[in-house]
Amino acid sequence: GHIPLIANGKPCACGSAGCLETYASTSALVDQFIKRSQGLKCRIEEEINGKLVVRLFKSGDEIAIECMNNHFDYLGRGIAGLVNIFSPQKVVIGGGISESGDFYLEGIKTYYKKYVMADCAVNTELVTAQLGNKAGMLGAAQLILELFD
Numbered sequence: 001g002h003i004p005l006i007a008n009g010k011p012c013a014c015g016s017a018g019c020l021e022t023y024a025s026t027s028a029l030v031d032q033f034i035k036r037s038q039g040l041k042c043r044i045e046e047e048i049n050g051k052l053v054v055r056l057f058k059s060g061d062e063i064a065i066e067c068m069n070n071h072f073d074y075l076g077r078g079i080a081g082l083v084n085i086f087s088p089q090k091v092v093i094g095g096g097i098s099e100s101g102d103f104y105l106e107g108i109k110t111y112y113k114k115y116v117m118a119d120c121a122v123n124t125e126l127v128t129a130q131l132g133n134k135a136g137m138l139g140a141a142q143l144i145l146e147l148f149d
Helices: 020-024 026-039 050-058 062-086 102-115 132-147
Strands: 090-093 125-128
Touching: 020 026, 020 062, 026 050, 026 062, 050 062, 062 090, 062 102, 102 125
Parallel strands: 090 125
Antiparallel strands: none
16 A cells, blocks of 8 residues: 555655555545545534445445545556556455445446556456455464464
């Protein structure tokens, strides 16, 4: 996520600015949704998180749709940049929000296709992580099990 995306962009926790992380992460999505909602004086009575934004997106909420499309655009643009350079066989998209449904991967693909060079992407497949947010925990558990073999 710490790939420069926007020149002179938002400050990032890594100390740089304009990183993909600051625009395409779930926390960036939530921040954008909060700012847009406050600007329109919307009243939301529950915790605003990625699950809520996804639920509102699926129900047709205009602010959530706008924010999710911006999220897809940034992520699609960042992935396309990497594919244009490295032309990998597979790009695996993980994180909790990637588990929210097929619409998520399809949304990213829609924008990715706008920015990727066709010749670079001819052998590249975009997929969601099969283990989702559990990958790190399962990897750690596997290492522990290997200690006792």
